[in-house]
Amino acid sequence: MSAVAELKGRALTAMRERSAKGGNPIRFAYTHYFIEAEGLHSRIHLQNFFSTFWPQEHVPATAHVTVMGADGSVIGRRDYEIAPFGSIYVELAELLDALGSSRPEGSVAVDLEPAGAVRAHFDDLPDPAGVQINTPFWMAYYDEADSYMYVHSIEMLRDQVFGGNAPLRWIFGRAPAIREPWRSWRLIEGDDLTEIQIVAFNMGSESGETTVQILDAEKEQPVFERRISLKPHELQRVKVRSEELASQNGKGAHPRRLRVGLDPLLTVNGKPYVLMRYGDGPLSVHHG
16 A cells, blocks of 8 residues: 555544544435336335434434436435334335325435434444444335235445535545446246346446346356446336247246346446246245
8 A cells, every 4th residue: 555545544534533423424325126016016114223222312313215216316305203213114105296206116215314312422332433324224015915025225325425524425425336247146936937027226326337137047148138228326127028038048938947147236236126927926026
């Protein structure tokens, strides 16, 4: 490490430590896909997790929720107060209606801001220079037949930083994209599969291209590929019918075991959402 780089590293560490001890460390919002189409609905599940760490402070937290369309544009924002030890459930259909939108799909990002009484304890945390607040949350996907699927968020908005001071937000909001090929370890049963949909999502600030893949899990060879371009915060849902997989496979039927892949992921942990239908049954949802 050069002397200049070492000096910059020390300055950044000192800045982060001062910010945390002052009760204002940097915060990152985690994000989720939402869908209000094809018989599916989406619901945010979020708790005041600060109460778990500082139960003696009986104070609410504030959830800042940002809603974006599939094209990455911001539809609107709404704040929610969460009682100490409390949780909230936000129906996307109701939130979209309140924001005057009828978008059928897009994304939501949530940043949970602690109250002042909680912030006062941050100077007691070990390694204050490393303190960072993240807001992972759950999304429920369900249909009219009360079939529910729960997915935990695993990726944050990479270019939007909350808390801290302006220099920290500038530095951490401009981290370079790390883009690497990815293949899921999750096997998809091919028997009776009639439809698969893959939602590729760019959580970063840089546009990019990726190849959506469905692979024969045994041969690790693609039976479907489509190259797509995604603007910042944009997502695309790629639909593939079983007949298309069979024709691509060249054997009159698609493989019995499948995997999905993206080459590359556009953000570090931006794994796709996968929707599947077997026979004439309902769509099911999983992540990554």
